[in-house]
Amino acid sequence: MRPELDAAQARLADEVDRVLDAAPPGTDPLALFARLGAERLLAVHYPAAFGGRGLSLAHHVAAAERMGARGLPDVIHIVTVQAVGGALLAFGSAEQQARWLPKIAAGRLFGSLLLSEPGAGSDSAAIRATATPDSGGWRITGVKTWSVSTDRSGIALCSARTRAGRSRYDGISLFLLDLTDPAIQMTPVPRALGDPYFEVTIDGAYVGPDALVGPLHRGWSLLPSTIGFERAGFECLSRATSWMRATETEFHRLPRAARAAAAGDLVRLRAQVAGARALAFHAMHTADVLDVDEVLIAYSKLACARAGQAVARWAGEELAPTPELSAAVDEAPELTISGGPQELQLDLIATDFPIGRAVR
Numbered sequence: 001m002r003p004e005l006d007a008a009q010a011r012l013a014d015e016v017d018r019v020l021d022a023a024p025p026g027t028d029p030l031a032l033f034a035r036l037g038a039e040r041l042l043a044v045h046y047p048a049a050f051g052g053r054g055l056s057l058a059h060h061v062a063a064a065e066r067m068g069a070r071g072l073p074d075v076i077h078i079v080t081v082q083a084v085g086g087a088l089l090a091f092g093s094a095e096q097q098a099r100w101l102p103k104i105a106a107g108r109l110f111g112s113l114l115l116s117e118p119g120a121g122s123d124s125a126a127i128r129a130t131a132t133p134d135s136g137g138w139r140i141t142g143v144k145t146w147s148v149s150t151d152r153s154g155i156a157l158c159s160a161r162t163r164a165g166r167s168r169y170d171g172i173s174l175f176l177l178d179l180t181d182p183a184i185q186m187t188p189v190p191r192a193l194g195d196p197y198f199e200v201t202i203d204g205a206y207v208g209p210d211a212l213v214g215p216l217h218r219g220w221s222l223l224p225s226t227i228g229f230e231r232a233g234f235e236c237l238s239r240a241t242s243w244m245r246a247t248e249t250e251f252h253r254l255p256r257a258a259r260a261a262a263a264g265d266l267v268r269l270r271a272q273v274a275g276a277r278a279l280a281f282h283a284m285h286t287a288d289v290l291d292v293d294e295v296l297i298a299y300s301k302l303a304c305a306r307a308g309q310a311v312a313r314w315a316g317e318e319l320a321p322t323p324e325l326s327a328a329v330d331e332a333p334e335l336t337i338s339g340g341p342q343e344l345q346l347d348l349i350a351t352d353f354p355i356g357r358a359v360r
């Protein structure tokens with residue numbers, strides 16, 4: 001495992017700093033993405049022809065981690081560049097890649113995910129949205145929920161059922177939707193904190209044949225790779241590291257005796273976050289967009305989510321509440337649900353664990 005960035009990754013992270021330092025204070029985050037995109041820093045793992053630098057995923061996460069540490073909304077980055085753009089990079093046609101990836105890499109187009117539905121959350125094979133063949137394309141109808149950043153997005157990757165299928169995993173396809181289509185309506189769903197989720201109603205939206213991403217009817221098997229980054233827990237890691245920083249700041253404000261009593265807890269939390277980060281980077285070192293190690297990714301997501309929750313829980317119990325720490329306490333439960341619930345990760349990890357042999 002490599003907990004530290006190598007020299008090239010560290011240089012990329014420093015480049016991110018320089019671009020952000022050069023922006024006037026108070027610059028809108030979306031404009032900051034465009035500045036990073038102009039320097040080809042937003043998606044360094046995309047090929048140069050699509051606005052990237054042709055580097056590895058590990059380089060990309062080094063740059064993305066610094067963006068998160070500097071307070072950029074990493075959910076936009078993760079969903080747009082990594083999930084939607086990553087799906088196009090891995091399974092999109094040459095036309096789709098040439099049309100969409102340069103705009104995404106430039107920070108001029110944002111994307112969202114329309115996978116979850118009321119009644120089909122973690123179980124992405126339970127969807128009821130349909131795509132019916134029509135005039136060479138499809139007509140899509142359904143309701144999607146828990147979608148984030150949808151109001152800022154121009155496109156969305158959407159799952160829909162294209163045939164009854166031999167099993168519940170067969171007959172699901174992925175489509176790229178134009179969110180400006182009037183047949184698509186979004187309603188904000190208030191959230192305890194932060195930006196709202198969106199419920200998105202798709203009422204017979206027509207998409208042409210060029211909207212299909214990946215093979216027809218076999219979209220379900222593409223989903224683990226599509227949301228692989230989310231499943232690797234980088235969003236959770238970003239929360240864990242920023243909450244750890246806020247925790248340490250407040251820890252240093254404690255009276256001396258209280259600091260001495262809590263020092264052991266703080267070291268354990270720091271080690272838990274560092275271990276989760278090492279695992280997440282290791283998962284990315286061994287991954288490429290077409291070949292995600294599901295089990296390693298599951299370990300990584302679980303470790304990152306639980307590290308974030310441990311920090312938030314401790315800070316909530318032991319420290320004076322600050323706005324950031326109170327938000328951490330409220331937000332922490334989400335970490336083991338978004339991007340796949342912890343039960344799913346435990347299930348995947350169990351497949352790699354020789355418990356059956358041990359019991360026999």
Ligand SMILES: Cc1cc2nc3c(=O)[nH]c(=O)nc-3n(C[C@H](O)[C@H](O)[C@H](O)COP(=O)(O)OP(=O)(O)OC[C@H]3O[C@@H](n4cnc5c(N)ncnc54)[C@H](O)[C@@H]3O)c2cc1C
Nearest residue numbers: 113114115116121122123146147148334337338339341343
């Ligand atoms: C911050 C955040 C951002 C999100 N962004 C998006 C997005 O952009 N687009 C999108 O499509 N979706 C998004 N989601 C939705 C997410 O991926 C899940 O689909 C959703 O949170 C599941 O919610 P649910 O109410 O359907 O819960 P369920 O999936 O029904 O889970 C309910 C409970 O059952 C448990 N559970 C689930 N599966 C199992 C299992 N196999 N075994 C045992 N227990 C299980 C869960 O841990 C949970 O406690 C987001 C969710 C969050 C929290």
